[in-house]
Amino acid sequence: MPTRPTTHPIAGTTFYVLLALADKPRYGLEIAEEVEARTSGEVRLGPGTLYGAIQKMLGSGLLEDWTPPDAAQDDPRRRYYRITRKGRDAVASEASRLEQLVEAARAKRVLPGT
């Protein structure tokens, strides 16, 4: 059971980016594509939104730079980002917070199918 690093909910973009990186390190465009796929095309992150969030998350230690083992073959423009322990904790606590909210919504029958 992870300890909760923060009680503050994290912003939407941060959550999306952390979630996209939860399974493996990715580079910028890959993150945007993953977010788009996860949200069924609803969310297409703009460059300022994505890199602004990445810069902030790098600063607060939720992400870190990552060099792929076969770096030589990859496009030199691409820089990879990996989720840190702190980032994983943050996304987990946000997910469980959302889960509680969804539970509450179901209990109050605002969601269909319950």
Add this chain to the structure above:
Amino acid sequence: MGSPLLARALLLLYPGAFRRRFEPEWWELVEWHRRGLAGVPFSGTRLALLLLFDTLRTLPGVYASAMSARLRGGSSGGWGREARHAVHALVRHPVFTLAAVLSVAVGVGANVATFSVVNTVLLRPLPYEDPERLAIVWNEFPSSERTRLPLTGPQVQVLREEPDLFERVEAIWSMSGSVVARDGRTAQVSLAFATPGLFDLLGVSPALGRDWARDGVGDGEAPDGVMISDELWRGRFGGDRSLVGSTIDMDGWVVPVIGVLPPDFVLHLPEDGSIPPRPDVYLALPWDLSSLQPGQRYLRVVGKLRPDVDRARAAAGVAAAGERALATYPELQRAGDRLSVHPLHGDAVRAARPALLALLGAVVLFLLLASANVASLILARTLSRTREMAIRSAIGATPGRLAGLVVLESLMVSGAGALLGAWLGFLGASALWSLRPTGLARVSSVPFDARVLVFALALLILTSVASTLASLIAVRALARSLGVRGAGATSSRTARRAREIVTAGQVAAGLVLVVGSALMIRSVATLGRESIGFDPSSRLTFKLPITESRFSTDGERARVAAEVERRVSEIPGVRAVGATSHLPFAPWANWAQGAPPVGTPAEERGAYFADLRAVTPDFFSAVGASLVAGRFFEDSDDTESEPVVIMDETMASRAFPGGDAVGRRVDTTRYFGGQFTPAVATVVGVIRDIRDRGPSEPSTGQVFWPFAQSARWELTFFVRAAGDPAALATEVERAVRAADPELAPANLSPMDDYVAGATAFTRFLALVGTWFSALALLVAAIGLYGVVAFVTIQRTHELGMRLVLGASRRDLLARVLAHGLRVGAIGVGVGLAGTVVLARFLSGLVYGVSPYDPATLAGVALLLMAVAVVASLAPARRAMRADPLSAVREA
């Protein structure tokens, strides 16, 4: 496709470190978005908007986190904490904060308010179709003082025969009349006679009903029916929609109403063109104007230039057309008419432009002064915080962080000031507008459009940059004094020099503002003293609608005028009564005609234009005119007798330079037998000039007809009262009804009101100028006081030492005063130089005083030096009271 360029520009807005790190990937993402939008309509625009909003939304966050990352190196705590700190620091020093915020707010507010007026009047295009192609054509007489006279019908026809030049040419003319309103009462209205295509040319359609139609009307006939203004329709006919299609009684004729104009419709024509901004009733002129009063210059002509015609070609083409008209029509040949063309908008705001620009210049100067004040305050405040900064530095704040703190504080001050100022400006614009003089009557409101917002934003950036610069200078000085102990003296000298320069600049800007408003005040004073040729006080005026439908012959009109005059003169408290067709200073249509001496060669006739007036015999005594030669009119100068005129001195000396005007004959025009007809008249008298167009405008020559010999349909009475003229109103109404039960006086108002209206613009400028220069003086005085006090405190040690070494206290006083005076004198010198450079912009606005007036310049320079003395006096006295021992100990 502009997106790559836009994306590149937007990327440049981000901090350098951010760009260096993310730029390579950035383009990959932009490309991804472009691919995603492929095939969508307006994909380029959508991409551009997406990038724009993305940037605007994220930019503040990126900067905030970049700054907090940078600051984190030096000390703990984020940017937010520093911001709270800065707010606390500002709240703890309310005097500094208020002074700085208010300085910026007043400066920005004045600018936003003035700019929004300038924008409305000068920058916004006229509310017509293709406004940039609209042009106005005037008749010019280079040999005469009159540069702008209306055109004749034949001239309009000739212009219409220039299809390569104009798409179309239309004309308008105005006079006054009366309409029987719904309640049965007769209302005085302004009438405009327009060529039937005028509204189509302007791109204006009636809000109700229709425009004049061409079908079924011969070219030489006027289409039937009138269009009325929204104001008349609502005010006098209760906004009844069925009025369109029915008839109204106008000057005794029954005319059908075919349309109602939109409520916001205004004629944007020059103020001196004698066409009211919002005529009540529009009548149609015939399509073909060539045979209509061919010798009369009465038509104000607006044309729409073809899209490919530039100004030079228009000027050449119109001049050539004027020559052709001259060759074709003998009536024009007699005066040598010459045509000139001007952009309509430029000509319409010609009178207001210099004043508005001068006002804008004054408020910009004022903003500079206020910004300098803020810079000076920031300098002083930063340097007074040496101890606080030293402590922060000792506990690990880097110089960068300290600089950030100071910049943050000053940005908060200028930002708050600018926002408050913008708000004040939006309020102030309406206030300024409500004060607006009649010269701007054609603009009904000051809307705030994108241009005003951009201007306000630019001011915000400007004041922020100025205060940031000032704080950076302060920080440099501070850093030096913190870094190397011995460098303290040098750094404070730098800061002192900076403050002295800023203060001298304030004094200079203050001087320019004070000189400007002193000149305006002197102009107003001169206007007040200026002899307008008559005494307007205790005079009641009213218009009498003697329409030709009721009083069809010259004799009938002359008789009713005489009867009204007799009855009004019998009212107790009335000293004299007279009447004129054209009341001085009244903003109604003018009557200008040639009046050359008989026998003047054709090519010289253009030099003898005069304002013609028809007056009753007692007009001159009621007005208080003075006779220079000959006699006034008598009752015997009537329809039966020989035509006679009286001239003013200006006209007499132009037409008869030998000074023997009386008894000579002129070739002029009168209104006789229902039309304007040429007439040869003998000059029987010469009077001292009466100012007619405005108190500041000397007569350009007037010629008076006896009303009985030129009985126009317009007549304004002039009643000289023993006491308060307004008290006579009821009696006057009764007397008019007694003369003719169906007549009622209109526009009953004291003559003073017309004089006030005519001087309103100059008084308005003087008022606004006085406010700004008073504020400017205050701000400059505060700046001077600040710098002298600051330097004196810094020199406490030096002054104490001087006392110890035997200097007298008087010496100290002199030393401190001399410092204040030196800064003041540099400012005054620079300001005087600036005034001389800027004065030429004022030359059109001042009256009766030169913009380089040495007395004004010297007086204001002395005033500012006196301010410098007063501002330095308090610190100087403090220095004088200094205790030598403690001064030495303190050091």
